[in-house]
Every structure is written in structure tokens, then in C-alpha cells.
Amino acid sequence: MLENHRPTSEMQALDAAHHMHPFTDGDALNAKGARIITSAKGVFVTDSEGEQILDGMAGLWCVNIGYGREEIAEAAARQIRQLSYYNTFFQTSHPPALELAAKLAELAPGDLNHVFFNGSGSDSNDTNMRMARHYWQLKGKPEKQIILSRWNAYHGSTMGSGSLSGMKAMHKQGGLPIPGIDWINQPDWWSEGGEMSPEEFGLARARELEAKILDLGEDKVAAFIAEPIQGAGGVIVPPETYWPEIQRIVDKYGILLIADEVICGFGRTGNWFGTQTFGLRPDIMTIAKGLSSGYVPIGGSLVSDKVAKVINAGGEFAHGYTYSAHPVAAAIALENLRIMQDEKIVEKMAADTAPYLKTKWEALTAHPMVGEAKIVGMMASIALTPDKAARAKFASKEGTVGLICRERCFANNLVMRHVGDRMVIAPPLVISRAEIDMLIERAIRSLDEGMEIAKARGLWKAAPAA
Numbered sequence: 001m002l003e004n005h006r007p008t009s010e011m012q013a014l015d016a017a018h019h020m021h022p023f024t025d026g027d028a029l030n031a032k033g034a035r036i037i038t039s040a041k042g043v044f045v046t047d048s049e050g051e052q053i054l055d056g057m058a059g060l061w062c063v064n065i066g067y068g069r070e071e072i073a074e075a076a077a078r079q080i081r082q083l084s085y086y087n088t089f090f091q092t093s094h095p096p097a098l099e100l101a102a103k104l105a106e107l108a109p110g111d112l113n114h115v116f117f118n119g120s121g122s123d124s125n126d127t128n129m130r131m132a133r134h135y136w137q138l139k140g141k142p143e144k145q146i147i148l149s150r151w152n153a154y155h156g157s158t159m160g161s162g163s164l165s166g167m168k169a170m171h172k173q174g175g176l177p178i179p180g181i182d183w184i185n186q187p188d189w190w191s192e193g194g195e196m197s198p199e200e201f202g203l204a205r206a207r208e209l210e211a212k213i214l215d216l217g218e219d220k221v222a223a224f225i226a227e228p229i230q231g232a233g234g235v236i237v238p239p240e241t242y243w244p245e246i247q248r249i250v251d252k253y254g255i256l257l258i259a260d261e262v263i264c265g266f267g268r269t270g271n272w273f274g275t276q277t278f279g280l281r282p283d284i285m286t287i288a289k290g291l292s293s294g295y296v297p298i299g300g301s302l303v304s305d306k307v308a309k310v311i312n313a314g315g316e317f318a319h320g321y322t323y324s325a326h327p328v329a330a331a332i333a334l335e336n337l338r339i340m341q342d343e344k345i346v347e348k349m350a351a352d353t354a355p356y357l358k359t360k361w362e363a364l365t366a367h368p369m370v371g372e373a374k375i376v377g378m379m380a381s382i383a384l385t386p387d388k389a390a391r392a393k394f395a396s397k398e399g400t401v402g403l404i405c406r407e408r409c410f411a412n413n414l415v416m417r418h419v420g421d422r423m424v425i426a427p428p429l430v431i432s433r434a435e436i437d438m439l440i441e442r443a444i445r446s447l448d449e450g451m452e453i454a455k456a457r458g459l460w461k462a463a464p465a466a
């Protein structure tokens with residue numbers, strides 16, 4: 001293979017000296033050195049030592065069509081030669097922007113026919129927050145400003161979207177959250193459901209939204225934002241009773257529903273959008289990640305006729321980014337969507353490989369350390385536990401055993417992420433049956449090894465029931 005880089009140790013030293021990593025303990029990483037990824041094709045990434053790693057996370061939940069597609073490189077090169085950049089502020093537009101907007105309106109459910117383009121998921125949620133509040137101001141209800149979210153949600157890492165996120169570790173740093181946001185509890189039955197059935201628990205958690213609206217005052221609440229399935233929170237699939245009740249409540253009180261589809265969108269759950277899988281009718285939808293399959297950064301806010309009409313009639317919406325609707329990013333997203341449609345990637349996955357993975361994934365509950373296994377489409381999680389019957393947590397600090405398992409996965413050339421003591425996967429949608437077999441085989445080996453290590457370190461102990 002072509003070596004176009006320095007020796008690994010030199011690259012690790014440069015990285016440690018100069019590169020600050022996101023969501024990373026800097027000193028801990030720099031002491032051991034980052035694994036350097038130098039190329040990727042299909043569902044495999046290759047490191048600087050030539051090891052081929054099966055990417056069970058599609059990068060960061062984004063590489064839906066797989067790595068290294070030649071057609072995308074061609075589309076990017078064509079667009080750069082034709083129009084490398086122009087903005088859409090000066091009463092101007094360009095073909096990639098308008099074509100992509102029209103394509104998204106065609107793919108999106110309901111009356112989500114309008115797109116505001118952004119550079120990422122985080123700044124799309126900042127856009128959504130401002131748009132939802134601006135909407136109510138224009139409607140003559142300037143008091144309706146509070147955005148409701150959920151604990152353990154992930155909506156991004158800017159001041160706005162990081163505040164919307166319900167991650168307490170994030171809120172502790174840098175002056176978050178900003179005012180005007182409130183949170184309800186998440187629908188995680190495995191760890192928080194207690195003695196309730198999943199169905200009872202789903203209803204109870206959904207009704208926290210109603211209680212919160214009544215508590216704050218219906219006239220104060222602008223919107224509720226949620227991921228159809230929480231991704232970064234640990235692939236938390238809500239009980240079946242949850243979403244219908246949420247939809248009933250947002251309808252009853254007339255608050256906007258913002259579906260954060262950054263992970264669930266573009267096929268991940270087996271339909272084009274997660275809201276279709278759960279029968280939701282959002283007013284605004286956040287998109288990013290799979291929109292370009294991660295080839296370049298791009299995000300967007302898909303907006304309903306109802307909301308767009310008010311915003312468009314409201315004078316200047318004083319908001320936007322230099323790279324809103326960047327022509328190269330838009331051209332790449334268009335080519336990505338063309339590939340997904342022409343190759344029927346979502347349909348094939350939903351009919352064949354997703355059910356194949358589901359059978360194998362759910363069989364992981366036979367493993368002595370695996371409590372529940374959850375899977376929808378190509379996103380899945382398992383809960384690690386020392387005592388399944390009690391749905392017990394480990395006595396050790398949350399994430400200790402999960403991290404051990406993740407490290408065993410990495411050593412076994414599988415990228416599987418841990419969120420606390422849950423393990424999650426979200427492979428490229430194009431993963432084949434043979435690659436799924438490999439993923440499962442490596443996962444089981446890593447779980448076996450992780451359990452041995454946990455036992456050897458005295459970590460095989462349940463925490464007392466909460």
C-alpha cells in the first residue's frame with residue numbers, strides 16, 4: 001500500500017504536541033498515543049500500521065454509504081471546478097443549494113418542504129432554537145420561549161446545542177446551560193424503569209412532558225426537541241407507548257416538535273427518517289451526519305410549511321453562516337442521496353441486512369454479561385450487567401467495564417463504542433452479511449475478554465439497588 005505518511009511514532013508525537021482532541025482526556029491520550037487512521041474503504045478503516053478495523057460506528061454515526069466512493073470524489077471535483085464557493089445571503093442561490101433543498105423536500109415526510117442549511121448538527125440545532133423562538137414572537141406570543149429537552153439527550157456541543165443536550169458532564173464546563181431550556185427524564189427502561197413494565201414506563205416518561213408544560217405554563221413553552229432514538233446517550237429505544245403519547249401532548253398544547261434526526265435520518269432506522277419509523281409529525285427536523293455520509297460537513301433544518309410561512313413573512317431572519325448551503329458540500333450531499341436512491345440502500349438494508357443483524361444482535365443476550373439488547377435498523381445497543389435478573393449496574397464507577405470492553409474491541413479490530421456500561425454500534429448501512437458475521441464474532445470475543453478482565457480486577461460486582 002502507498003505510504004504517504006511519517007512513521008506512526010512520529011505522527012503520534014506530533015499529535016500529542018499540537019492536536020487537541022474533542023471529548024477526550026488530553027493527557028491520558030497523549031501518554032499512550034492516538035491510533036492513526038490513514039485510509040478507509042467500504043466498512044473498513046486502516047491504521048498507520050496497516051491494521052484493518054471493521055468500523056461498527058460508521059465513523060461517528062455518519063458514513064451511511066461506506067467510505068471511499070469514487071462517485072463522491074468526482075462530484076466534489078466537478079463542483080469545485082464549476083463553482084467552488086458562493087454564498088446565499090446576497091439574494092443569490094446556486095444549483096447545488098436549490099437542487100438539494102428540492103430533493104430533501106421530496107424525501108422528507110409530511111409538509112417539511114423547506115430547508116435552512118447549516119454546517120453541522122450543532123449549529124442546525126442553534127438555528128432551530130432561534131427559529132422556534134422567532135416563530136412565536138412573530139405569532140404574537142413572545143412569552144413562548146422555553147425549549148424543552150431531555151436528560152441524556154445529545155443535540156450538539158455549541159453554547160446553544162450543548163445546552164439543549166441533557167449531558168450533565170457538558171453542563172459543568174464553560175457556563176452551560178444558557179437560560180430558557182428545561183429537561184424531562186429519558187425513556188430508558190433498562191436503567192430507570194424500576195418495577196414498571198416498559199409500556200407503563202413509556203407512558204409515565206412521556207407524561208413528564210405534559211407535567212412540565214403545565215408546571216411552566218403552556219404560554220411559556222416554544223418547543224420540545226428530541227431524537228427519535230437517543231444515539232450518543234446509548235441507543236436508547238423508547239417503549240412503544242412513548243412516542244404516540246408525546247405526539248398527543250405536543251398537539252394538545254400546540255408546541256412545536258423538533259425531531260433531531262442527525263443520527264436517525266437517512267436510513268439509519270430502516271426508513272428514510274426516524275420520525276417515519278415512529279409515526280411522528282415534526283414541525284422542524286435537524287439533519288446532518290448521513291446527509292453527506294460524512295464526506296464533508298453539512299447540516300440543515302427541515303422546516304414545515306406552517307413554520308416556514310411565518311418565518312418567511314416575518315421580515316429578515318437575522319441568522320446564517322458563511323457556509324450555509326456551501327456548493328461543494330451540497331453537491332456531495334446530492335450525490336450521496338443519488339447513490340442511496342439508485343442503489344436502494346435503505347430498502348435493501350431494511351429488507352435484508354438489518355433483520356439479519358437483528359437476529360444476531362438479540363442473540364447476544366445469551367452472553368453472561370449482556371442484559372438487554374436493543375436494535376432498530378442499523379443502530380443497536382447492549383446493556384452490560386453483572387446481574388441480569390436484577391438489571392443491576394456494576395458497583396464500579398459507571399463506564400469502567402464499558403471502557404474495558406471498548407478497548408478489547410479496538411484491540412480485536414472492531415470499532416464499537418461504549419456509553420457508560422452500554423455498548424453501541426451504528427455501522428455503515430451498506431454492511432454485508434459476511435461483514436455482520438465478522439462484527440458479531442469480534443464483538444463476542446471482545447465481550448468474553450472484557451468479562452475475564454473485569455473478573456480478574458474484582459469488578460464483577462453489582463451496585464446495590466437504587
Ligand SMILES: *Cc1c(COP(=O)(O)O)cnc(C)c1O
Pocket residue numbers: 061119120121122123125154155156157227231232260261262263288289299
Ligand atoms: C452528532 C449529533 C449532533 C451534533 O452534530 P455535529 O455535526 O457533531 O455538530 C446533534 N444531534 C444529534 C442527535 C447528534 O447525534
